[in-house]
Amino acid sequence: MPNPEQTVVFRRAVVALNGGSSDARIVRLAAGVARQWKAELVAVHVVEIDWTQPLDADIAGRSEDVQRVLDLAEETAEDCQYKIEPVLLQARDVGAALVDEATEQRADMLILGLPYRKRFGGDFAIGSTIPYVLKNAPCAVWVVREPIPEESA
C-alpha cells in the first residue's frame, strides 16, 4: 500500500464518456485508482445539440443510445464493485461542457479516453475536445489512449 500523503491522485474525478470503446477502459481504470482513497467518481456524458434546436430540447433523455452509454459506465463500475454517479448533459460543445462540469463538481481530476479509430486507415483522431480540455480544465487531466489493436499494429 503506497503512502497516501504522497500518492493521492484525486478525491473527485469526472470521467468523460464518449460512447466508444474507451469508456469501459477508463471507468475500470478510474475505479481502480479511486478505490485506494475512496475518491468519488462522476461519469459525465455530454450530448451535443446542434443550433437548429434549443439547448433544452428533449433529446438526450429520450435516446436509448444515450442511456446505454451511461448504463454501460454504471455496469462497468459495479463489476469493479465501485460506485459511479451518472450525469447526462446537453451542450453546444463537449469540451466546454466538460470543463464547466469539472469546475461545478469541484473535481480535481478529469479523465478522458482517446479511442483508436479504425476508419480511414486507422489512427487516433484527437479532435477538438481533448485539446480544449487540456487547455482549459481547472484540474488535472488524464487522457487514456487505447492501445493499437494487434491486427493493425
Next chain:
Amino acid sequence: MKVVIVGCGRVGAVLAEAFEKAGNDVIILDRSTGAFDKLPSTFRGNAVRGDGTDEDVLRRAGAQDADVFLALTEGDNRNVMAAQLATEALNVGRVLAKVNDPVRAAAYADLGLATICRTNLMEDTILGFAGLSTAQRPPILAPQRTHPGGEHHRAEAEPAAAPSEA
C-alpha cells in the same frame, strides 16, 4: 439595346464583345481596370472602373433604363445586390444574377430574380456527360414572382420620409 455587364471576368468579357458585335450599346463595369485587359482592343463599348453595387457608380456609368443587366462578378452577394439595384432603382428590363451557391440561386429565383448557378450547370452537364440522369434543372432559374417592389419604381416621387422611428 443597352446592355450593362457588372464584372469583367472571362464570361463578362466575352459577352461584352458578343453584345457589341451584335450592335448593342455595352457598358461593362469592374472594380479593377486590369480586368479590362480581357476585352479585345477593338472594343468600342464603355468600360467603367467602379463598384457595381453602388447606385451612384451605376448611374454615373449610365446603367439606368438599360434593356439587359448582367451581374457576373465572382461574388454571389455582389451580384444579387447589383441585380436588385438594377431592378428596383434603375428601371432595367431584364436582369440576371450569377449566383454559384445553389441554395441562394433558388431562393432568389423564388424572390423574383432570374439567377444562373454555375454549380448546378456544371453538375448537370457533367452528370449528363457521364451518362447519369440529372435533375433537369433549367440553366437559368426564372423569377417565380414579381420582385418585391418590382411593380412600382423606387423613385424620388416617394414622399420624403417623415422622421421615422427606425
Next chain:
Amino acid sequence: MFVLVVGGGKVGYYLAKELVESGHEVVLMEKDHARADQIADEIGSIVIAHDGCEGKYLAEAGANRADIVAAVTGDDEDNLVICQMAKHHFDVPRTIARVNNPKNEELFKHLGVDELISPTRMILGSIEQDIPVHELLHLGSLGGSDLELIEAPLLPGSSRSRRAVRSSRSSARDVRSRSGRTRSSPKATRSSRSAARSARRRSTASSSGTPSRSADALAVCGRGVAFALAERT
C-alpha cells in the same frame, strides 16, 4: 430570445457579448477561423466558423428558429443577402442589417430588411448637430438666446401655410427630444460647405417665402422647405 449574429468584427463581437451577458441565446457566425477561435475563447462556444451567407450554414446555425438575425459584416451586399435569406428563406421575424453606404438604406428597407443600423449615417448625424440629415437640419443658433434656426422639408401635399410650418416645428421638437443629448461640438467646426449650402437654401426661401409669425416662432416657407426659429430643448 435567440439571436443569430453574422459577422465577427468589432460590432458582431461586442453585440454577441452584450447579448450573452443579458441572458439571450446567441450564435455568432464568422467565416475566418482564427477570428472565430479568438471570439470563442473570449465569449464561449457560441461561434460557428462558417460563412453566414451560405444557405447551408445559415440552416446549421439554426436560422429556422431565430427570433432575430443581425447581419453586421463590413460588406453591405453580404448584410443584405443574409437578411433576405433569413427573412424569406427561413421566416425569421426580425432582421437587422448594418449599412455602410447610407445610399443603400432605402434599397434595404424596400427589400424588406426590418431595421438598419448605419454607422456612417450616425456619424453624419452627429456632425450635422445630432439632427437626422435631410429631415431637419440645424442651421444655426441665435447667440445668447434659446432659439435656433432649423430647416425642415415640407411634405408633398402640404401647403406652404402657417399650419404646415407648425407641424414641422412640432416634429422638430420630437426629433430633438429623441436625440436629446448635449451638443458638445463647437459651432466653429461646422464645415464651410454645409454653411454655404444653408445660405443658399436660405436665400431661396426668402426670395419666394412667406413669413409668418406666432407666439414663440418665426417661420419662413420656401419651395419644399420651411425655416423656423424654434425653442432649443
